[in-house]
Amino acid sequence: MGEEKTGFRGSGDYVASEELMASVNVAIALKKPLLIKGEPGTGKTMLAEAVAKSLGKSLIIWNIKSTTKAQEGLYVYDTIQRLYDGQFGEEGVDDISRYIKLGKLGEAFESDEQVVLLIDEIDKADLEFPNDLLWELDKMEFYIHETGRTVTAKHRPIVIITSNAEKELPDAFLRRCIFHYIDFPDDALMEEIVRVHYPHVEETLLKNAMEVFYGIRALRDIRKKPSTSELIDWINALQLGGIPADQIKSALPFIGVVVKKDEDLETVRHNANSL
Amino acid sequence: MFTKFFHSLREKGLHVTLGEFLTLQEALEKNLCESSMTAFYYVSRMILVKSETDYDKFDMAFEECFHSAKFETEITSQMLRWLDKSDLQQLADDEARSQLNELEDLQVHMDKEEIEQKFKERLRDQDSEHNGGSFWIGSMGKTSFGSSGGNVGGLRVGGKTGHQSAFAVIGERKYRDFRDDRVLDNRQFQLAFRKLRQFSARLDIPETELDIDGTVNKTCNNGGCLQIVMQKPRRNAVKLLLLMDSGGTMIPFSALLNDLFQAVHKSNHYKDVKTYYFHNCIYSKLYKTPECENGDWVDTDWMFKNLGSDYKVIIVGDAAMAPEELYSDTGNYRGPNGGLAGWDWLQLIKKHYKKVVWLNPKMAPGHAPWREAETAIKGLFPMYKLTVDGLNQAMTKLMTNK
Numbered sequence: 001m002g003e004e005k006t007g008f009r010g011s012g013d014y015v016a017s018e019e020l021m022a023s024v025n026v027a028i029a030l031k032k033p034l035l036i037k038g039e040p041g042t043g044k045t046m047l048a049e050a051v052a053k054s055l056g057k058s059l060i061i062w063n064i065k066s067t068t069k070a071q072e073g074l075y076v077y078d079t080i081q082r083l084y085d086g087q088f089g090e091e092g093v094d095d096i097s098r099y100i101k102l103g104k105l106g107e108a109f110e111s112d113e114q115v116v117l118l119i120d121e122i123d124k125a126d127l128e129f130p131n132d133l134l135w136e137l138d139k140m141e142f143y144i145h146e147t148g149r150t151v152t153a154k155h156r157p158i159v160i161i162t163s164n165a166e167k168e169l170p171d172a173f174l175r176r177c178i179f180h181y182i183d184f185p186d187d188a189l190m191e192e193i194v195r196v197h198y199p200h201v202e203e204t205l206l207k208n209a210m211e212v213f214y215g216i217r218a219l220r221d222i223r224k225k226p227s228t229s230e231l232i233d234w235i236n237a238l239q240l241g242g243i244p245a246d247q248i249k250s251a252l253p254f255i256g257v258v259v260k261k262d263e264d265l266e267t268v269r270h271n272a273n274s275l
Numbered sequence: 276m277f278t279k280f281f282h283s284l285r286e287k288g289l290h291v292t293l294g295e296f297l298t299l300q301e302a303l304e305k306n307l308c309e310s311s312m313t314a315f316y317y318v319s320r321m322i323l324v325k326s327e328t329d330y331d332k333f334d335m336a337f338e339e340c341f342h343s344a345k346f347e348t349e350i351t352s353q354m355l356r357w358l359d360k361s362d363l364q365q366l367a368d369d370e371a372r373s374q375l376n377e378l379e380d381l382q383v384h385m386d387k388e389e390i391e392q393k394f395k396e397r398l399r400d401q402d403s404e405h406n407g408g409s410f411w412i413g414s415m416g417k418t419s420f421g422s423s424g425g426n427v428g429g430l431r432v433g434g435k436t437g438h439q440s441a442f443a444v445i446g447e448r449k450y451r452d453f454r455d456d457r458v459l460d461n462r463q464f465q466l467a468f469r470k471l472r473q474f475s476a477r478l479d480i481p482e483t484e485l486d487i488d489g490t491v492n493k494t495c496n497n498g499g500c501l502q503i504v505m506q507k508p509r510r511n512a513v514k515l516l517l518l519m520d521s522g523g524t525m526i527p528f529s530a531l532l533n534d535l536f537q538a539v540h541k542s543n544h545y546k547d548v549k550t551y552y553f554h555n556c557i558y559s560k561l562y563k564t565p566e567c568e569n570g571d572w573v574d575t576d577w578m579f580k581n582l583g584s585d586y587k588v589i590i591v592g593d594a595a596m597a598p599e600e601l602y603s604d605t606g607n608y609r610g611p612n613g614g615l616a617g618w619d620w621l622q623l624i625k626k627h628y629k630k631v632v633w634l635n636p637k638m639a640p641g642h643a644p645w646r647e648a649e650t651a652i653k654g655l656f657p658m659y660k661l662t663v664d665g666l667n668q669a670m671t672k673l674m675t676n677k
Contacts, residue, residue, distance in 0.1 A: 022314065023321045026307050030298060030322075037327060174325035175292055181327035 014043065014050035015193045023180040024051055024160075030178065033119075033137055033159035035169075038182030041227020044162040047182075048118035051160065058111075060157075061118045062104035064125045070132030073105040073119075074142045075151075097147045105136060106151055114155035123163040130173035138176060185228060187214070197232050204245035209235055212249060216258060219271055226258045234258045280340045284323065287332040291323050298322050312341065328663075464538030467663065470670040471513050471587065472544065484508045510546065515539065516582055516628070517550040518557065520592030521565040528636040531661065532591060535634075549582060556596045556606075557620045559613025569610060575620060579627050587673045588624065588631040590656065594638075594649040601648050618651070625655055632669040636661040 008016075008024040016024075024047075027034035036044045052059035062073055078099045086093045102110060108117040122130060136142045140153035161177065163169065185193060187210065194206060213231045216222060237254040247253065252272060259265050284291045299322045302308065308315040316337060324333045482505040489504035517539055519532060539548055551561035551573065560572040596617065600606040604616045613620070625631060633656040639646055640660075652658060657672055659665035 019317045019321075022317050026302060026318055026321060029305055029307055030302060032298070035325070169325075171290070171325075175295055177325065178321050179325045180321055181330065 008051050008054055013196050014046055014053075015189065015196055016047070016050065017183070017185075017189060020047070020180060020182065023178055027160075027178040028158055031156055033161050033177050035161045035163060035174070035177040035179045036182060037163050037179070039184055039225070039227060040164065041229045042182040042184060043228065044182060045118070045120055048116055048120075048160045048162075051158065052116040055116070055158075057114055057116050057158070059116045059118060060104055060108045060111075061120060063120050064122050064129070066124050066126075068125045068129070070125075070129055070136075071103075073103040073133070074136065075103055075106050075144055076101045077146050097149070100144055100147060102151070105133075106142070108157040109140065109142075109151050109153040111157070112154060115157050117157040117159050119159065119161045121164060122161050123169065128170075131170050134172060134176065184217075190228070190231070193228060194232060194235060198235060198239065201235060201239065202245060205238060205243075205248065206235065208245050208248040209238060212252065213258065215274070216268055219267060222259075222264050222267055224259075224261055224264060230258050277340070280319075280336070283336040283340050284333065287336045289324065289329055289332050289336070295323050316341075464535055464666065465541055467666040467670050468538055469544075470667065471515065471673060472511050482507050511544045513545050514547040514582075514586045515545050515549070516578075516586040516588045517548065518561070518588065518590045518592075519550065519552050519565070520590075521552040521554060521562070521567050523555060524593050524595050525636075528593070528661075531636055535591065535661070547586075549586070551578070553592075554609050555592075556600050556617035557590075557624065558607045558617055559611050559615070559620070567609070572610075575613070575623075579623070584628055586628060588628045589634060589669070589673075590624075590631065591634045591636075591661070594633065594635055594652045594658070595646070596648040598647055601651065621652065621655055630673045631656050632672050633658040634661045634665065634669060635659070638665075 008021055008028070023034060036047060038044050048059060048061070051057075077096075078101060082093060082096075082099045092098055105117065108115050137159060140156050141150055143150050190210060191206065194201060194210075209231070213226060213234070217225045234254060234257045237257050238248065241253060243251075243253050252268070255265070255268060259268050281291060281296050299319055302318050302322060303315075308318050319337075320330070320333055324330060484506050486504040486506040489506065490502065493502040493504050494500065517536075519536070521532075525532065536550065539550070551563065552565050552567055553561055554567045557575065559575050561575055561578060562568070562572045564571055597606075600608075601617045604612050604614060604619075606612065606617060615623075633652060635649070635658055638658060638660040639649065642650075644650055649658075657669070659669040659672075
């Protein structure tokens with residue numbers, strides 16, 4: 001997409017497909033959160049880092065866990081600290097705002113310059129979690145009951161949300177997002193990605209390793225398909241181990257780096273001839 | 276603009292809302308598509324579609340609406356608007372057809388490259404909307420370019436056509452695998468099984484959970500002195516009975532069944548899970564292991580007596596019995612029939628258990644009278660294909676009261 005020279009164009013160590021770059025730029029232009037889905041290891045989380053880096057903005061990461069509540073992202077009122085301080089007669093106990101701690105979303109709103117906010121693995125949280133953030137992400141503001149203050153975003157942050165599709169996200173939330181599914185990289189893109197990490201990788205080594213890698217992914221009985229990061233680790237191991245390229249297919253050295261499950265190792269050994 | 280596209284998407288089962296469609300208009304307004312068909316494809320997809328399982332439906336709708344705009348040419352959104360004459364389609368069709376015969380001889384011989392070349396030239400020169408003419412790009416015209424036109428050998432710009440030509444990105448239909456009606460893997464199995472939940476606190480288990488509301492109430496009533504109240508934890512009350520077809524025609528699906536089995540046992544939130552195996556059809560014995568060896572079994576009658584009617588039953592099998600296996604009381608060639616035909620045993624299961632579903636890894640789509648046994652069993656139990664979609668439907672069926 002030629003014109004948008006100012007937008008996101010990938011970065012030195014992150015190779016993005018045209019569509020992915022387009023979706024980032026559309027999300028920025030339309031001021032909507034960008035929802036990213038994809039197989040594990042396709043670089044969903046790294047995307048936010050790359051966007052922040054290439055646009056020269058700082059990155060705020062909000063990691064979601066199964067226990068995370070939407071409220072925590074806005075602010076937390078530390079009542080216990082206030083109680084302690086009250087017992088010891090600390091100064092300023094009557095000033096509630098001292099005990100209001102902004103969460104990651106609040107931090108992004110209060111920032112003096114535009115930031116990139118990554119809400120990582122939103123599907124880990126409760127089913128209701130995304131719904132609880134609808135207003136805040138739409139209007140870019142929230143209200144602190146204890147002090148009666150409204151926190152409004154000084155600069156609308158670029159919001160990137162990742163999901164592993166463990167749970168269905170609510171429709172109301174989805175309607176407000178720009179959606180992009182990261183495909184598993186094809187040969188050409190994968191080669192580019194590997195070269196970003198190891199610019200001097202030997203030609204035949206890379207070729208053979210990738211053939212084996214895609215061969216394993218194509219095996220029908222494989223339980224956990226190896227991902228990009230595993231290929232990169234493997235190529236690193238092959239280089240460090242000084243394995244000659246022509247032995248990769250026959251001996252499958254360090255294959256444990258690529259395949260992690262016992263059953264899968266068995267399957268791979270069994271099918272070694274057809275790789 | 277593109278209201279037909281909107282309707283076509285909804286027809287394909289995508290729940291596109293007006294809000295999202297307006298967002299797309301906003302994107303067009305802001306020129307985010309940069310007048311390229313491919314960019315328009317990606318931008319509209321990222322705004323209108325919110326799950327990779329729907330990409331395929333989107334592709335089909337897109338192809339239907341923008342069928343032959345397959346080549347990468349700069350078409351301004353202005354021009355697409357001129358061509359968006361879906362209301363006039365019917366009218367144009369009739370007219371076009373009558374002109375078709377006269378023009379066919381004249382223009383169909385132009386070869387494709389020549390037309391494309393001319394199209395690009397004319398695209399450069401054109402500065403206004405043209406309909407019905409014979410030179411400029413427009414709708415209902417006689418030139419080789421434009422929509423709703425009558426030239427058979429020409430190029431279409433947007434709009435709809437009956438002639439075949441593939442749109443490169445869509446032609447591959449590369450997202451077909453993501454459709455949620457594909458055959459599924461373990462993780463998705465587990466997620467589907469999570470639907471089988473019925474929380475209950477009326478179980479025979481010790482009171483091990485702190486009842487916060489109760490504690491606050493008691494403590495307040497007690498004048499502020501702490502008084503703790505405990506309660507029974509809420510547990511899933513669902514009991515599951517899994518009956519799996521093993522061996523023979525099911526061998527190609529063994530990896531899939533293994534996954535299903537794993538998923539059920541990883542979903543440790545059930546009150547009880549029982550699994551038995553059968554070969555082709557259920558008779559008087561149920562096997563304890565998938566090998567279905569004689570002797571290593573329980574009586575089906577024993578199961579009826581010991582596993583109450585509140586068990587939810589999932590039968591997995593291809594329902595591809597030969598007629599005598601299903602209807603003859605000597606049809607079981609591997610073990611005892613127990614005096615009843617397989618069909619009668621299945622009827623007993625239906626009578627005894629309130630909730631039974633049948634999952635079939637190779638169910639024929641729609642009505643398939645040539646699969647005799649499958650059709651008969653479909654009449655007895657609700658049958659679903661063993662896919663994400665089918666499993667979800669089956670789980671919903673098990674949880675709802677008809």
